[in-house]
Amino acid sequence: MSDEKLHKVLARSGVGSRREMERWIKEGRVSVNDAVASLGDRISEGDKVNVDGHPVNLIFDREATRRVLIYNKPVGEICTRHDPEGRPTVFRHLPPLKEGRWIAIGRLDINTSGLLLFTTDGELANALMHPSAQIDREYAVRVLGNVDDAMLQRLKDGVLLEDGMARFTDVQFFDGEGANKWFHCVVMEGRNREVRRLWESQEVQVNRLKRVRFGPLFLPSDVRSGTWKEMSVKEVNSLSKMLELKPKKAPRMSIADKQKLERRYKKQRARRQEGD
Known part of the structure; x- marks a missing residue:
């Protein structure tokens, strides 16, 4: 043994x-x-x-089994299990587990929406969050203010923030006219409010921020705000291989459990569609 x-x-x-x-x-x-x-x-x-x-x-x-959820976090939820102020948390809509618990891979602040990953496996969570993995994060950001090529170059070259140098490894114009414009930007670290602070260092205001990618994983278009989707065993094994982790066995689920999971996913999608 x-x-x-x-x-x-x-x-x-x-x-x-x-x-x-x-x-x-x-x-x-x-x-x-x-x-x-x-x-x-x-x-x-x-x-x-x-x-x-x-x-x-x-x-x-x-x-051990290795399950991974892709969750579309709405603005207003916080990334803790319990909040003394009674604010909603990202864990409230996740499916219950018979053993273990969901582990959040990184976090997003209360005013940031978008892609958040959860797993049942601490080894996978550690591999994705460890700096040595060099996992990049991509955000869609709407800013208010004048943005020119020189500013974008400064943001890529590096800006001195209160906790050290920071930069975007890439930043590209995406959409918009007038004062409000959308950009996509990429960072390699998960420092607190790093994306917002980088833009604010250039005296422009961030009024929308959404994470759309975490490493090789994109936020699927069918995962609406406040809902989740479980990655398939094949997808999880592919992610594990990329991280040089040995694959784990698939979770044992009865037909009734699978049907219950599918009904829960359809119900949460319908609930969000009614609210749109």
Whole structure:
């Protein structure tokens, strides 16, 4: 029986991201077989793990499935599970899981809409969010103000922001006449409000911002605001291969579960269409 690193198993089991699990272990919030865990500990299937005193249903590598959702986040939702102010969160419309939990891959601020990915697999989430993966993000942005070629070149060359240099790896005019114009821009990092801050550094105002691509994944036209679509096993395996991750088995779903999932997806689309 092979063993695995504790923080990886916890992340795969949906408790949180790998970084969170490492931090929680350091803080003494995790125990293995009634002993406080240490960073770097390894566990096997016979071990009992508690987080904050509560037992965790562990998912080891050989039994893990890898599911990915593409979600079209509307403006006004926040990327946390619970909000003390009672604001709606991106997790409220996601399909329930029998085990584990959905992990958000990155985040978008409350005023940004568009493509947001969720997965059940902490290894995939870590691979997509790690800087070494060099995953680019593309945004459609509507700005108010005069934009000329010199400004676009400055944005590509690099601008000094309060947290260091930042730049667009590409920025192109897309549509619009008059003062409001649409551009598509690409960044390699996921720094807080980076796209907005880059434009604002040039004294133009961002009044719409939508993420349309995350790495090789585009926001599908049939995924309306506030709804999701699950990637097929073939698509997930292709993404895993690109990230040099070994493929995982497909989730076991009964015919009834599949039909229920399809009805849920059709219902959420109909609900959003009624609201348009």
